[in-house]
Amino acid sequence: MAVRAGLIARWRARLPVGPRTPVVTLHEGDTPLVPAPRLARRAGLGPEAVWLKLEGLNPTGSFKDRGMTVAVSKALEAGARGVLCASTGNTAASAAAYAARAGLRCVVLLPDGAVALGKLAQALAHGAEAVMVRGNFDDALRLARGAATGTWALVNSVNPHRIEGQKTAAFEVVEALGRAPDYHFLPVGNAGNITAYWRGYREAGKGRPRMMGWQAAGAAPIVRGRPIPDPETAATAIRIGNPASWKEALAARDESGGLIGAVGDAAIFAAYALLAREEGVFCEPSSAASAAGLLAFARRGGFKKAPKGVRVVLTLTGNGLKDPKSAETLPSRVRRCAADPAAFRRLLGSR
Ligand SMILES: *Cc1c(COP(=O)(O)O)cnc(C)c1O
Numbered sequence: 001m002a003v004r005a006g007l008i009a010r011w012r013a014r015l016p017v018g019p020r021t022p023v024v025t026l027h028e029g030d031t032p033l034v035p036a037p038r039l040a041r042r043a044g045l046g047p048e049a050v051w052l053k054l055e056g057l058n059p060t061g062s063f064k065d066r067g068m069t070v071a072v073s074k075a076l077e078a079g080a081r082g083v084l085c086a087s088t089g090n091t092a093a094s095a096a097a098y099a100a101r102a103g104l105r106c107v108v109l110l111p112d113g114a115v116a117l118g119k120l121a122q123a124l125a126h127g128a129e130a131v132m133v134r135g136n137f138d139d140a141l142r143l144a145r146g147a148a149t150g151t152w153a154l155v156n157s158v159n160p161h162r163i164e165g166q167k168t169a170a171f172e173v174v175e176a177l178g179r180a181p182d183y184h185f186l187p188v189g190n191a192g193n194i195t196a197y198w199r200g201y202r203e204a205g206k207g208r209p210r211m212m213g214w215q216a217a218g219a220a221p222i223v224r225g226r227p228i229p230d231p232e233t234a235a236t237a238i239r240i241g242n243p244a245s246w247k248e249a250l251a252a253r254d255e256s257g258g259l260i261g262a263v264g265d266a267a268i269f270a271a272y273a274l275l276a277r278e279e280g281v282f283c284e285p286s287s288a289a290s291a292a293g294l295l296a297f298a299r300r301g302g303f304k305k306a307p308k309g310v311r312v313v314l315t316l317t318g319n320g321l322k323d324p325k326s327a328e329t330l331p332s333r334v335r336r337c338a339a340d341p342a343a344f345r346r347l348l349g350s351r
Contacts, residue, residue, distance in 0.1 A: 004030045007168045008069055014171070014203065015070060016164055024072045024102045026059035029168055033176040033313070038278040039291060043298035043312075050294070050312045051181070052275075053173060056283055056319030060122060063193060063317050064094035066169060067155075067162030072098040074161045075153035081105060083155045084148050086133075086140035088189065088237045089119030090318055095155050096126035107152075109133050109140040114236050116284065118322035136231060137190075138242045157192025158244045166193055170200025173313055180207035181311040185297075187289035188213035188222065188260060189238035191245035193317070198252035209313070211258035213249060214293035216286075220262040222249055234265050234326065237286035237318060263292040271295065273330050275316070282320030282327075290314040 006025035008017055017023070032054045040050035055063035072095070075083055082105030085095045092108035092115075099106035108123050112132040123130060133140040141156060148154035157163060174180050180201050188194055194213045201208055215223055219231030219239050228241035243249065253260050272288035275281045291314055297303070303310065320327060337347050 006069060007066060007165060008073065011168050011171060014168075016161060017070070017073060021073050021077045022102075023069075024076060024098050025069050026065065026097060026101065028058045028065035028069055030172065031055055031057045031169075033173060034281070036279050036281075036314070039274065039294070042274075043294055044303060045298070045306075045310065045312065049310055050314065051177070052279070052281060053169060053313055053315045054281065055169065055315055055317050056287070060090070060094045060097045061118075061319035061322055062090040062094065063166060063169060063315065064090045065098075067157060067159075067165040067192070067196070068094040068098045070165035071153070071155045071159050071161040072102050072104070075155065076102050076104065078153065079151065080153035081151035082107065082153070084144050084152045085109070085155045086137060086144040087115075088137050088239060089115040089322070090237060091156065092128060092130070093119045093122035093126075093322075096123040096128035099128070100126040105129070107131060109144050111136045111140055111239075114239060116236055116323035117325060122322075137240050141190075141244065156244070157190055163192055163196045163199065166196030167200030167203065169315065170197045171204050174201070174204040174206045177311055177313075178206075179311075180204065181209045181313040182306065183212055183258075183310070183312045184209040184315070185212040185214065185290040185294050185312065186315040187235075187238050187286050187317055188215050188249060189240045189243065189286070191222070191243040191249035193315070194252050195245045195248035197315070198256060208256055209258075211252045211256040212293060212297065213253065213258070213260040214289040215260065215262050216268060216289060217262040217264040222246060222260045223262045233268075235268050235286040235289060236323075237284060238289060261293060261296065263289055263296055267292040267296065269326075269329065272326070276320065276330065281316060283316040284318040284320050284323045285326050287316040287318050290316065
């Protein structure tokens, strides 16, 4: 099998595709799983305990591509003429790219003013028609669900083909580690991904991690046990007040003996900076909720009874380049210099 042939080619037997399904792929999946020794030390664990699944290295820069290759292939097979989605940004970027490749129309509904710049740029570059909804993601999803009839295919994670595609990330983790990890940390927004990983681990049949999902404190409906009408967080990818896969997320939590917790924006942004500065990994703020969750769980003594050789995987869901405005909040050093060698030498010598 060619390296990075795309996840339908790689996992076809475990996916809902047949010989007549037209495969729409950008050769997504097969993302790196890299150790994070400094983060592990901060969590009081050994240097080989914590691993990062770098989903920001998918073709459009987020894990959404895994679900989209299957959803758009199936939409094309079913005779759809266009795809429709509500999005906090990454679903739109991904749908737009795969629709462009499939020759389908793409309409994306976005919460006005709450989408990272790079994600909007991607969707527009791929020719998607953007609709800015005066409301939040939950409002946009309601509109999308209501309009997805006839030749429009809805490609949000309420589309079961999205979850099927996304479960392949768990297959890859099991393949890389030789077994399932003991814990899997990830951010939770609409809760499709936690649902997908849990399904993937069960299907892989090499052990079951505790599923550790993290919401932003200002957008934590599952933690609070009720929908949040006005979710607020600077981690816009998880700014969701009424997750579509709420029930499935609870099942993943309870069946795995895991938990779904909340982390504040300050902790999320601290973890975002830490990953960039100490691990060399630039993810988007929402992705860093998994690392913030890891540190919060460790601080509470969550790993006290963890076995020696414990394996912990964190999904870093999206690429930091998507959100330049958030990157501007990171501590940085910029100095100006004349185009003059002596001036530059002086500057290098000073701090
Ligand atoms: C979509 C997304 C999430 C949330 O995933 P859900 O499946 O909606 O829970 C988290 N981080 C990033 C970067 C995303 O794009």
